[in-house]
Amino acid sequence: MGKIDDILKQNAHRPYELPHRSWAFYQQWNHVLFFHWSVDPELLQPMLPKNLDLDLFDGKAYVSLVPFSMQQIRPKFLPAFQPVSDFHEVNIRTYVIKDGKPGVYFFNLEAGKSLSAFISRQLSGMPYEKAKIERSQGKYVSSNAFRHFFLDIEFAIKEKCNDKTEIEKFLTERYAAYVDIKGKLFRYDIHHKEWEIKTVDIQKLHLDYRLPGLEFAKKQPDLIHYSDGVEVLAWPKVEV
Numbered sequence: 001m002g003k004i005d006d007i008l009k010q011n012a013h014r015p016y017e018l019p020h021r022s023w024a025f026y027q028q029w030n031h032v033l034f035f036h037w038s039v040d041p042e043l044l045q046p047m048l049p050k051n052l053d054l055d056l057f058d059g060k061a062y063v064s065l066v067p068f069s070m071q072q073i074r075p076k077f078l079p080a081f082q083p084v085s086d087f088h089e090v091n092i093r094t095y096v097i098k099d100g101k102p103g104v105y106f107f108n109l110e111a112g113k114s115l116s117a118f119i120s121r122q123l124s125g126m127p128y129e130k131a132k133i134e135r136s137q138g139k140y141v142s143s144n145a146f147r148h149f150f151l152d153i154e155f156a157i158k159e160k161c162n163d164k165t166e167i168e169k170f171l172t173e174r175y176a177a178y179v180d181i182k183g184k185l186f187r188y189d190i191h192h193k194e195w196e197i198k199t200v201d202i203q204k205l206h207l208d209y210r211l212p213g214l215e216f217a218k219k220q221p222d223l224i225h226y227s228d229g230v231e232v233l234a235w236p237k238v239e240v
Helices: 002-009 041-047 114-124 166-172
Strands: 025-039 061-075 087-098 101-111 128-130 132-136 139-144 149-160 176-181 184-191 198-208 223-234
Touching: 002 223, 025 041, 025 166, 041 061, 061 149, 061 166, 087 132, 087 139, 101 114, 114 128, 166 223
Parallel strands: 101 128, 101 176
Antiparallel strands: 025 061, 025 223, 061 087, 087 101, 132 139, 139 149, 149 198, 176 184, 184 223, 198 223
């Protein structure tokens, strides 16, 4: 448990204290790309549960597209099972706040394995869907036939960002995920060490992801980041 203790001890970067309850799941979010768009808050707020507010930065709301590789996800006292625990993911999220606790709200989550998508959806209540996802060095391709979402990226990783800006911290240092389940709002608390982010050279970016009134293919991202990843602890959901 030495590694877990080290993760828990490094918490000064959090916007609020660690949960007092025991964590329930371990997971790794590896090889992460972040694409961020600024969005009119008036377009986004109606898409949220009625008791959840957008978290704004300088009066702007943000939506992010985040492709990465989920690995080693497991319950606290059980080993990971690679056929389910390891899968590629793409999610679309925005930034929200409830009771002073900033977090993220997912509009859509895609997993590259059918069984992983099903189990994740059943256990978490989050809107996981199956997508065909292929990843190789410097490339990430995803296709969601159900929603006609598409992503085709080629990139090269550059230098580490030693001094993150306030907007970079706002968009990455999030330690809660909110989800609406049958009209009730829940929060999942998470914890990890502070994100180490790098600049990235995007050599190809073809995408077709949409929300009501928003088509991300028509606008270049305002910010793009890459991270090698973080080890994550997650707590059971609580109703808020």
